[in-house]
Amino acid sequence: MRPRNFLRSSTIRFVALVFALQIGSSVLLLLAVQHIAAGELRQLSVDIADELRGDLAASFDEGGLPALKARAQARIARSPGDDVVVLVADGGGRELAGNLGAWPPGVKPDGEWRAITLYRVDSDRPERMIVSASRMADGSLLLAGHVVEGSLQLRATVEEAMASVLLLALPIALLGAMLAARVVDGRIARIATTVQAVRTGDLSRRIPLDGSGDTFETLAAGINAMLDRIETLVTELRIVTDGLAHDLRSPLTRLKAGLERAIAETGDDTQATALQSVANEAETLLAMLGTAMQISRAEAGIGRDRFTDVDVAAMLSDIAEVYGPVAEDHGFRLEWDAQGDMAIRAHRELLGQALANLVDNAMKYARPGPIRLRARRTPDGIAIGVADSGPGIPPEHRAEALRRFGRLDPARHIGGAGLGLSLVSAVARLHGGEIRLESDPDGLAGGFEVEIRLPG
Secondary structure, eight states: OOHHHHHHOHHHHHHHHHHHHHHHHHHHHHHHHHHHHHHHHHHHHHHHHHHHHHHHHHHHHHHHHHHHHHHHHHHHHHOTTSOEEEEEEOTTOOEEEESOSSOOTTOOSBOOOEEEEEOOTTOSSOEEEEEEEEEOTTSOEEEEEEEOHHHHHHHHHHHHHHHHHHHHHHHHHHHHHHHHHHHHHHHHHHHHHHHHHHHTTOTTOOOOOOSOOSHHHHHHHHHHHHHHHHHHHHHHHHHHHHHHHHHHHHHHHHHHHHHHHHHHHOOOHHHHHHHHHHHHHHHHHHHHHHHHHHHHHHHTTTTGGGOEEEEHHHHHHHHHHHHHHHHHHTTOEEEEEEOSOOEEEEOHHHHHHHHHHHHHHHHHHSOSSEEEEEEEEETTEEEEEEEESSOOOOGGGHHHHHSTTOOSOTTOOSOOOSOHHHHHHHHHHHTTOEEEEEESTTSSSOOEEEEEEEEO
């Protein structure tokens, strides 16, 4: 798949959207957890330090500065490895008691909590701590706080765990997006399969409903209702056209029989020639009606029940045997080639008639020379083509050539009703295939080929 088509794929876009939404949701959730955890850890440290400050302030209220100093030293001595931070200093900031060697610069006795990095007297490394300073009634200073190194380590551990969870969420989110896309693709594939079957003429196909009542079910129900209406209209149209064709064939057949009797009974050569011309036109009209009915039936999907295993090589051999002498009488040489196993499921009579139409077209429009019937394997099935040395059909006129009653010879210099390629196209679609028109098929600066590509 080319990169442009890959990036334009609706499935890829859907997978990317679901993946992005899942990852975005996971990131937002983890960020919220991280923010809440960090706030809780900070608040815990503030509560511990605030309790310490209240305890020391109560000691000052009870016994003044000596009681405050004694309480500070007792608190430090009671828990040497604790994370408490205490400093009692005089009005000038000189240390009187506590586990800080000096009053930290920039810390004002305003009662605000602030984070700062300091050395405690019993520590050989700087530590991150939350502290609050206040001025006592006698002018001395009290600083109380709590070391948050452990909280920071816990926060770092939590962040590492969240990063690991996010990395683990990436493949899980991708898998979830792919599964969601597969579910949607499966629902769409059921619709596409039905549409493809209807496109090839099977108007009885419907999209299966699962009773979920979701949007896909609503869409499927709407399409099924539309197909019901289309099938009804096509069936009614088929009845009308078949009846009309039958009603026309009967008088034309009687007309032709009457003309043949008149030709046999007349003794006037001029009258016989005129009657024979009218009989020929009646035969042409009967053939047109027959071909038009075959096209209508093929486009309606009628004939699939007559599909059998067809040996393509044997069919080409039969066509070459039947049309070879006729081709030679017109200056052509009919050749055929089929390599390898060429068995397919097909309507042999219709497929054979389509190929016979192509051979007939080649004898009408091509220059005398070889007409090649050939079959080959393709990645998707089998291609059966008829190639000749004629001028072919210009690309801008090919759509008109495939249209029913389409003629590229307005002056009608060459006989025909313009139904040959239309029948070939209808037969190809009946088999789930298509036809391709190609100029210069062998790269020899000339010639034209009509190829029927069939699955199988």
